[in-house]
Amino acid sequence: MDFGLYLYGIFPEVIPEQFALEGMDKQPVHSALIEGFSFLYSVAKQEKYLASRRNLICHEKVLEELMNEGFRTLLPLRFGMVVKTWETITEQLTKPYQDKLKDLFAKLAGRREVSVKIFWDGNSELQALLSVNQELKQRRDAMSGKNLSMEEVIDIGQMIEQGLSLRKQEVIQAFRNELNSLALEVVENDPMTEGMIYNTAYLIPWDAEAEFSDRVEAIDQKFADRLRIRYNNLTAPYTFAQLV
Known part of the structure; x- marks a missing residue:
């Protein structure tokens, strides 16, 4: 049973699908372009994720593997973020905070x-x-x-x-x-x-x-x-x- 989308982080560039990353619940990790921002996600098999050491390491590992591949500028999302649809992200994050997101990416570029x-x-x-x-x-x-x-x-x-x-x-x-x-x-x-x-x-x-x-x-x-x-x-x- 699927409970929505588990989110890992936001990137200012498109993330190619060639990177075979394994995320939470051993689900493949994908990238979706929303309002000009790339969201890293996998299908959520749980409604709520326990903040266990194993789960926390999995969340961090997905982001660190992409950083090692050269995608160094990112905004990490807090552990356990699950949304039902992309409309939620659009309404609550990308539209109201678009300028702040861009400012943060500018601040973190090369750092x-x-x-x-x-x-x-x-x-x-x-x-x-x-x-x-x-x-x-x-x-x-x-x-x-x-x-x-x-x-x-x-x-x-x-x-x-x-x-x-x-x-x-x-x-x-x-x-x-x-x-x-x-x-x-x-x-x-x-x-x-x-x-x-x-x-x-x-x-x-x-x-x-x-x-x-x-x-x-x-x-x-x-x-x-x-x-x-x-x-x-x-x-x-x-x-x-x-x-x-």
Whole structure:
């Protein structure tokens, strides 16, 4: 049973049918030209799609495969978008937002989104903080085994939190100093997990990626085993393709 059309993204050019892409539910992926925009889609076999890891990867893979084939300018659509007919797209998207869509394509032409996520081990950082701040270590050790007042607990906790915050900002500033100058736009997002201390997307010229990657590698070597860096150099530009 078919439930409509599952949409992946929008391109400013016609996508040839020669690319044998497999989409959601293992359905073949096609392209449809609507109001001058090419929509990538497959037949939807479900009314609503679960945001499972498998489904999310499938959605992303379709877009990334086309990017690897040279179709680098695109507006990715959010996961799970299913429409009954193309008239819905015409009425709710291409007609009312035609100029904004064109502006976004102009903005993204020749550019790519890359992202950097930084993780550290909070316990290791605490031990490192105490090793370089003997006064703080002695004060914390002196409280061991004692019945502390709430004020004392809050006081030592604030001192430790401030120390860790300074160490965190030192790391973050190193990334800002090295990477931001290569980017046309930078968006710092909220960390997604407790161990993540920095989560940032960059819009860079397509041919600047090699230098960007080298700088990430140099920062990684500078901090040795202190950090775990997740660098994504090929991703659909979700961060910089917002209509509103």
